[in-house]
Amino acid sequence: MKYLIPVIISIIGFGVLTSGCICAWTSTIDEESEADTLNLEASISASSNYLTLEVISGTVTWSDYRVTVDGIDMQTEYSESSAGDSADFFSVYSAFEPLAGESYNVRIMSMESMSIVWQKDVTATN
Numbered sequence: 488m489k490y491l492i493p494v495i496i497s498i499i500g501f502g503v504l505t506s507g508c509i510c511a512w513t514s515t516i517d518e519e520s521e522a523d524t525l526n527l528e529a530s531i532s533a534s535s536n537y538l539t540l541e542v543i544s545g546t547v548t549w550s551d552y553r554v555t556v557d558g559i560d561m562q563t564e565y566s567e568s569s570a571g572d573s574a575d576f577f578s579v580y581s582a583f584e585p586l587a588g589e590s591y592n593v594r595i596m597s598m599e600s601m602s603i604v605w606q607k608d609v610t611a612t613n
Contacts, residue, residue: 525595525604531556531611533587538576538609542568549574552604553596559583585611 526543538556540547546569554561554576561576561583568574577583585591588610595605 525552527595527605529593529607529609531585531591531593531609532613533585533611534613536577536583536585538583538593539573540568540576541573542570544570546570547574551598553598555594555596556583556585556591587611587613 525547526545527547528541528543530539530541531537532539538554538561540554546567548567549563549565554563556576556578559578559581562579563574563576565572565574590608590610593605593607593609594603596602597604
C-alpha cells in the first residue's frame with residue numbers, strides 16, 4: 488500500500504506531462520498551417536505563355552515557394568508581392584505553351600515544409 492500512492496502520483500504526472508507535450512505540438516502545427524495559407528487568384532495567358540498570380544491579401548515572398556503548372560517549374564522576376572500585386576511566372580527549362588480553353592493544374596509548394604500549400608485548376612485564356 489505504501490508504494491501505491493507514489494505509483495499513482497507518477498502515473499498522473501506522466502499523463503499531465505504527455506498531454507502538455509501534445510498540446511504544444513498541435514499548436515505549432517496550427518501555426519505552420521496558418522503561415523502557409525496563401526490567398527491568391529491565378530490566370531494563364533495562352534497568348535503570352537505566362538501564369539499570373541495575384542495576391543489577394545498578405546505578402547508573399549516568392550523564393551519561399553516552388554510554383555509549378557502541370558509539373559513544369561515556373562519562375563518569376565519578382566522577389567515578393569503584396570495584396571493587390573500580381574506576379575508573372577514563366578518557364579525557364581521546359582516549354583510552357585498553354586492552349587486557350589485547356590485546364591492546367593497550378594501548385595505552390597512551401598520550400599520550408601515541403602508541402603503543397605495552394606493548388607487550383609486554371610483554364611487558359613487568350
